[in-house]
Amino acid sequence: MADRWDSAAPLYATSEHRAGTDLDALIEVASGSGTEVALDIATGAGHTAIALAPHVARVIATDRSEAMLAQTRELASSRGVTNVEARWADAHELPFPAATFDIVTCRIAPHHFDDLDPSLREVARVLKPGGRYVLEDSVAPDDADAARFLHEVEVARDSTHLRTLTAGQWVAALERAGLSVEHSESFRKRRGFESWLARGDCDEAGADAVRARFGTAPAAAIEALEIERQDGTTVAFTDDKILLLARRA
Ligand SMILES: C[S@@+](CC[C@H](N)C(=O)[O-])C[C@H]1O[C@@H](n2cnc3c(N)ncnc32)[C@H](O)[C@@H]1O
Numbered sequence: 001m002a003d004r005w006d007s008a009a010p011l012y013a014t015s016e017h018r019a020g021t022d023l024d025a026l027i028e029v030a031s032g033s034g035t036e037v038a039l040d041i042a043t044g045a046g047h048t049a050i051a052l053a054p055h056v057a058r059v060i061a062t063d064r065s066e067a068m069l070a071q072t073r074e075l076a077s078s079r080g081v082t083n084v085e086a087r088w089a090d091a092h093e094l095p096f097p098a099a100t101f102d103i104v105t106c107r108i109a110p111h112h113f114d115d116l117d118p119s120l121r122e123v124a125r126v127l128k129p130g131g132r133y134v135l136e137d138s139v140a141p142d143d144a145d146a147a148r149f150l151h152e153v154e155v156a157r158d159s160t161h162l163r164t165l166t167a168g169q170w171v172a173a174l175e176r177a178g179l180s181v182e183h184s185e186s187f188r189k190r191r192g193f194e195s196w197l198a199r200g201d202c203d204e205a206g207a208d209a210v211r212a213r214f215g216t217a218p219a220a221a222i223e224a225l226e227i228e229r230q231d232g233t234t235v236a237f238t239d240d241k242i243l244l245l246a247r248r249a
Helices: 002-014 021-030 047-055 066-078 116-126 144-157 167-176 193-198 204-215 219-224
Strands: 037-041 058-063 084-088 101-107 127-139 179-192 228-230 233-248
Touching: 002 066, 021 047, 021 101, 021 127, 021 179, 021 233, 037 047, 037 116, 047 058, 047 066, 047 084, 047 101, 058 066, 066 084, 101 116, 116 127, 116 167, 116 179, 127 167, 144 204, 144 219, 167 179, 167 233, 179 193, 193 204, 193 233, 204 233
Parallel strands: 037 058, 037 101, 058 084, 101 127
Antiparallel strands: 127 233, 179 233, 228 233
16 A cells, blocks of 8 residues: 555645645644644645644654655645654554544545554544544545445545545544544535546556546436536546544543
C-alpha cells in the first residue's frame, strides 16, 4: 500500500484536499485553545495538521507513507509552521503511550484502513480522558443504487478504498470504540472528475472502465452525486462528507 500512496503524494500536495469549508469546519470543531497536544492520523500531505497547528501547542502528523510525510514537512516549512512534527505510524498500531493526546484528527482516510474497529480503538487508547476525536470521511448516499454505484467506482479507481459507510455506520463504529459522538455535520464536496481519477491507482484500462461506468450511471446516482457531463464526458460529481466530533469518557 505504501507504493500507491508514495506515488500519489505530489498530487495530494496540491489537490482539493488542501482547503475547503470541510477543513475549516474540522478545525473549528476541534476547538483548540493553543495548549493542546494533537495527533493527526493519516495526514497525507499534511493539510489538516498544518491547518490545526496555529490552534494548538503541537501536532504530531502521522502517516504510513514516507513520501506523504516528506510532503508534510515541505509544506510546513514553506508556510513557516514550526509546531508540526511528521512521524511514520500505522493507524492500527499507534506508537504512543495511552492517554497522550488532547485532540486526535483524521480526515478522509479511515475508508482506506484495513481494520476500522482496531484503528478506532487505537484512537480511544491514545486520547486523554475527555479528549476529542474529529473524524471526516466520505458518506454513502441514502439511495441504495447510488450508494452501490459510488462504492463500485471508488473501488475501481482506487484499490485501497475499502468501505463507503452511511452516517449511521460511522457513528456506530465510533461508539463501538468507546467514543461518544457529540456533534455531526455533513458537507457536499464537488470533485473534478479527471483529477479524482488520477489520484487513484488504476491503470489506463481501469480508468477507461471508470469513465465508461460514469457514462452509464443509474438515474439515482446521477441525481445523488450531481454527475456533470459535457460533450459525452464526465467533468465532475459531488459527494457527501461527514464530520464527527466524539469524546473519550
Ligand atoms: C486521502 S489521504 C489523507 C488526506 C489528509 N488526511 C488530508 O487531510 O489532506 C489518505 C492517507 O491515508 C494514509 N494511510 C492509508 N492507510 C494508512 C494506515 N493504515 N496508517 C496510516 N496511514 C494510512 C495514506 O498513506 C494517505 O496518505
